[in-house]
Each structure stands twice: as structure tokens, then as C-alpha cells.
Amino acid sequence: MVEKITVGHVHMSGCTGCLVSFADNYEGLFKILDNYADLVYALTLVDVRHIPEMDVALVEGSVCLQDKCSVEEIKEAREKAKIVVALGGCAAYGNITRFCRGGQWNQPQMESYVPIADLIDVDLYIPGCAPTPQQIRNVCIMAYLLLKGTDEQKELAGAYLKPLMDLAQRGDEACGCDLMYDVINQGLCMGCGSCAAACPVRAVTIEYGKPNIDRDMCIKCGACYAQCPRSFFNFDVMNEFEGISELIKGVME
Amino acid sequence: MVLGNYKSVVAARSADNEILKGAQDGGIVTQLFAYALEEGIIDGAIVAGPSEEPWKPEPVIATTKAELLAARGTKYTLSPNISLLKEATRSYGLDKIGIVGTPCQMQAVRKAQLYPVGMRDVPDKIALAVGIFCMENFPYQSLEAIVEDHCNVKLESVKKLDIGKGKFWAYTERGAVTQIPLKVTHKYEQPGCHVCLDYVSNLADISTGSVGAPDGWSTVFVRTKNGEDTWGKAIAAGCFETKPIEEVKPGLDLVKKLATDKITKNQKTLEARATFGVGKGLRNPYI
Numbered sequence: 001m002v003e004k005i006t007v008g009h010v011h012m013s014g015c016t017g018c019l020v021s022f023a024d025n026y027e028g029l030f031k032i033l034d035n036y037a038d039l040v041y042a043l044t045l046v047d048v049r050h051i052p053e054m055d056v057a058l059v060e061g062s063v064c065l066q067d068k069c070s071v072e073e074i075k076e077a078r079e080k081a082k083i084v085v086a087l088g089g090c091a092a093y094g095n096i097t098r099f100c101r102g103g104q105w106n107q108p109q110m111e112s113y114v115p116i117a118d119l120i121d122v123d124l125y126i127p128g129c130a131p132t133p134q135q136i137r138n139v140c141i142m143a144y145l146l147l148k149g150t151d152e153q154k155e156l157a158g159a160y161l162k163p164l165m166d167l168a169q170r171g172d173e174a175c176g177c178d179l180m181y182d183v184i185n186q187g188l189c190m191g192c193g194s195c196a197a198a199c200p201v202r203a204v205t206i207e208y209g210k211p212n213i214d215r216d217m218c219i220k221c222g223a224c225y226a227q228c229p230r231s232f233f234n235f236d237v238m239n240e241f242e243g244i245s246e247l248i249k250g251v252m253e
Numbered sequence: 254m255v256l257g258n259y260k261s262v263v264a265a266r267s268a269d270n271e272i273l274k275g276a277q278d279g280g281i282v283t284q285l286f287a288y289a290l291e292e293g294i295i296d297g298a299i300v301a302g303p304s305e306e307p308w309k310p311e312p313v314i315a316t317t318k319a320e321l322l323a324a325r326g327t328k329y330t331l332s333p334n335i336s337l338l339k340e341a342t343r344s345y346g347l348d349k350i351g352i353v354g355t356p357c358q359m360q361a362v363r364k365a366q367l368y369p370v371g372m373r374d375v376p377d378k379i380a381l382a383v384g385i386f387c388m389e390n391f392p393y394q395s396l397e398a399i400v401e402d403h404c405n406v407k408l409e410s411v412k413k414l415d416i417g418k419g420k421f422w423a424y425t426e427r428g429a430v431t432q433i434p435l436k437v438t439h440k441y442e443q444p445g446c447h448v449c450l451d452y453v454s455n456l457a458d459i460s461t462g463s464v465g466a467p468d469g470w471s472t473v474f475v476r477t478k479n480g481e482d483t484w485g486k487a488i489a490a491g492c493f494e495t496k497p498i499e500e501v502k503p504g505l506d507l508v509k510k511l512a513t514d515k516i517t518k519n520q521k522t523l524e525a526r527a528t529f530g531v532g533k534g535l536r537n538p539y540i
Contacts, residue, residue, distance in 0.1 A: 188538050
């Protein structure tokens, strides 16, 4: 691989779980960093103080409106990065930070936490809390193919990434209710149980063959809706699952 | 694409009489998983097992042949098998998962592999996905209404349920057979089935169903390299009796006809959804 893409991890108000998840690709992470991507910005991992120019910014966490530094940084990330990815539920949907009401020592006035799309345009969402190592890996590989691949690879990567780009266009609010609004209420649910499996906090159970949401448990990470085969289902990509799985495996070997 | 990509298709049945007894048709799924368990191809399989209520399936992780045998037969009502997909890697610690499901559930499995949004460490652990042919499915309460109200049979007394020859059949323990035309059951179908564009589990490793094969046999499509590998080994081990699909009645033409019928009908439903209201439509999940 001759040319690498440049990637940065921008840390807003999040728990670092997304970064840990990225690292949980273990040797796969080294493979990505050795062959496909230069990490040009990342808290604790890269000794760079200011956000540099980069191809892809992976943004973790929501933005605290009362933290001037965070607001400046997210704007700067948008200006400096070709592609901005909301990495994880907080950046995409606010996630658990939606429930914040301030009052925490030693910055009690910090009470407003918003998903990054409230302030900047976002190109792509990776929902979930934490987003899975495999989903991050797949996006990394496809982003690389999209920017540096052959025409054929660009086409495949574009098709793969489109639903995640559509999620970024769909809006920056998500919770288990989406399953009701966009799937059950639309007469689309077929009771497979993907949502229940995807939920990181076990807020989704299957009752009468349909998802039941414990709304007190839901953290608004968006995983259930994004995992549902009836939220988006990309036949072009999915019919090629065998070839794409092999491609990903080959790239990571 | 009505029959999906496949490498081979045959008529087959299990060579194990214990499995055939109580199987829906050729006992393909039970036999495949039993073999795969024995050979270590899978560590366990997510199947629609029995629950406390009659004919209400509950997804279970079978790690023994006895558990597979207890889950034999078609239930015709929803079993959210995918709900255990991640759990299988956690509480059960499976590294090689077998899973059986309807075409929509096979779609869910492949989406979980290619877009593992909430499926941490799941994508690489699907060892054998077996799909079944499916025209539509019923919610449990629908099944109750069909069997108890229309067939006049208590669910507890039912030994086998079947759909075939344009009819819904209920066989009781005491030997009574009730049949009603499928046009009676249509309104009880799960609405979400009506946008499904897959009849024969196009995305499975191996898919199977009774249609096309003679009574007591099943049609089997081998679709992926992974499926081909397992099927080849199972055949070599003498797990199945097979016949060329060209030599059996009613044959592949019937499968093709039913698949085309389902896809055409549901495509129309999708089109009708686009203008369902006045100037307003319903979502198309595929675009």
C-alpha cells in the first residue's frame, strides 16, 4: 500500500469507550495503522496539540455548549477534515449525555450536551454504545477504499457507506422509540430480534413478537434502529456478503 | 434472483430415523446441526425450541442432539432467533454459531455481519446459517385464532401443523386431521412479511424447505463456500439420502413459481405503500 489516508480521533464529551473499542481491533488496529491510515491526531496516542488537516475525523462524544474549547474544536474539526464521522452514540445522538443536567464538580454550570450534528454537518454515523470494533474496522476499510481504491473498490465502498451517510442525514435524535415509529408503526417489523440483540443495556425485549422498549433503560445510542434489517437494507451490498466478508478478511490479514 | 445465488440444489432427507420421526419434512436442519455439532463445525445452534405454551417457539441455544431433537418441526409463528445472536457469544461463549431462520432472519444475520452496529465480536462467529423457505409467518395469537377458532382444535392437542397443497393443516395427537384453505389464514399474517422479497433464504449458507421435493423429503440449496464445505462433509459422512432435483416431483419449477409469486405480490405491496395515503406514503425499507 503506497498511500495512506490520514485519520484523527477528536475527543469531545465521551467516556473514551469509542477509542477503546477502536483499539479492541487488537492486531487489526496495527494492521490499519501500518498499511492504511496514519493517525495524525488522538488524545494520549499522538503528540499533537492542535487539530491538523486530515482525511477522516472520528469524533467521539457530544459537545458541551458551555465549554468554549469543545465548541471551537468541533468547528475546527469540520474545517480541517474532509470527512467527519460521528463515532458512537454520544457524537451521533447525544446518548447518555442527553440526560445531563449539570451540577457536577468542578464545572457545575456545564449542563448542555448536544450531538455534534447540532453544530456542524456530519458525513457519516457509526451508532452504538460503544460502537463495535468490527463496525469501526469496516468503516475504516471502506473509507480507505473510497479514497484510495480502484474504481470498482470505490463503487463498493460508496455503496457500503451510503446507509451510514443516510443516517447522518436522518437526524441527530435516536432511541428505542425509532423501532416503534419507523418500523412497527410502518408495518415493517417481522420480529427477528436484531434490536434486542443489539441493545447494549438490554432495554429491548421481544413481546408478542415485536420489540418492547423499556424507555427508562434506553440510553439513546441508536444501535437497535441501525441494526434492524428493516431500517435500511442494502441489497447491492448484502447480496455480496460473501465476497465483502472475504475482502475485509483479506485486507486485515 | 428469485432463487438467489446457489452452487447446487438437491432433494434430500436425513439418513437418521430418530431425526426423521418428528421432523417437518426431510429433517435437514436438525441433521445438519447434529452433524456440525458432532464434528465441531459449530459449538451450538440457535433454534426455535419449545416453550411453556403449546406451539409457541422460544429461541434456544442447542448444544446437544437432544436439544436439537426437542426443537424439530415447523412452528408457523415468530421465534426471534436473532435476539440470541450476541448472547450466544456471551453467556454461552460460542465461537462457532449455528443459526436457523426464515429469509428475513438470514437478512438480519448478514446485516449483523456487514453492519455489526450492536453486534460486537459477532460477525466472525457465524459458522453455519441455515435458512428455511418461508411464504409468510403468523403472530402467536394469529396461530391461536387459526387453529382454535377456524380449525376447531385446541393447540395443546396438536401434534403437527403444516402448510401445503394450498391448505393449512392441523393434525391432533388422537389422529384427527383438519384443513382449511389458505385464503382464510391470509388476513392473520404478520404485516411485516408482506414487504419481504425472499422466499428461499437467498442469503443463507444452506437453505431448505419442503416445496419442490416429494413428501418426507426437502429441497436443499447450497449457497456459499462455507455451506458447500459443510454439506460436502455431511454427505461424505452419510448423513443424508439425496436425489437429483431434476428427477423428483414436483421439482424446481414449483419452487420457482412460488418464489416468483411471493416476490411479485410483495413488490406490488411495496409499490402500493409509496402512495398509501393522500400525497403521503409509507416507508420502503430497501431504499
